[in-house]
Amino acid sequence: MPTKKQRAELSRAAILTAARRQFARQGLDRTTIRSVASEAGIDPSMVMRYYGNKADLFRAATDIDLALPDLAAVPPARRGELAVRHFLSLWENAETEDPLRMLLASAVDSPEAAARVQEVIENGLARVVAATVDEDPAASRARAALVAAQILGLALCRYVLRLPAAVEMSPETVVAGMGPAVTAVLDQPLPTSTGR
Known part of the structure; x- marks a missing residue:
């Protein structure tokens, strides 16, 4: 007992x-x-x-440890592929209700959930990007925001909105298609202005 x-x-x-x-x-x-x-x-x-x-x-x-890999430890050309593959491995695990996917679904209509997504991205992805790219903190946060837009956009289309073409793609196709785009955001110089 x-x-x-x-x-x-x-x-x-x-x-x-x-x-x-x-x-x-x-x-x-x-x-x-x-x-x-x-x-x-x-x-x-x-x-x-x-x-x-x-x-x-x-x-x-929604207590999330993204357990992001050390992107600085891999060749620059493979960083985007590794990041996309990592997130897909979290999301494709059918045995769990992925907290990040749950957050994304809730953030659409809840300011509290949106704030939690911001916190998770800031505490996880932004730190990894900052450790990967040697630049000032504001540029690093902007770079992390662009990577997050790509990664969360994928999650929104594939797992929340369930767009047929996004759902039907194999993980390898997603990695091959998105990896270079994420790599480009990680490696390309960003403009210094953050104003609108």
């Missing part, structure tokens, strides 16, 4: 699993504490006990 601590961990895991499913299907705004609790087979008060409010539950469900 499980101990009290083990039961608590099982409950927390069930809540997170249900929350990730619902956030992925319905987004942040349409998911409720009550619906998550119902799917997890747990009283709503337990969701509140373990995770506080819906915003805190969303934050826990």
Whole structure:
């Protein structure tokens, strides 16, 4: 028989699993504490006990370590390919509800989710780009934003909007098509002005 601590961990895991499913299907705004609790087979008060409010539950469900590879450790011509391949490996894993995909789906209509996407990109991708390209911080952030636009655009078209042509492409075709574009953003000099 499980101990009290083990039961608590099982409950927390069930809540997170249900929350990730619902956030992925319905987004942040349409998911409720009550619906998550119902799917997890747990009283709503337990969701509140373990995770506080819906915003805190969303934050826990989207706790993302992008585990980005060290792009500086590979030849410059292969950096874009490696980055695209890495993200595809996260997204193509059918066994998990990918938190980044869930965030992207929620960010369309939720300022809180959009802010979380910004935080994830800033804390993950921007740091990797800064370590790869020797330039001032503002230029590095701009470069990371351009890479994010490409990567998140792929995720939006392939996994959220499910555009048929984007869905039907094999991962290798996606890597071959997008890798050089990401490499170009990583390697090309950027204009120094960031104003509109």
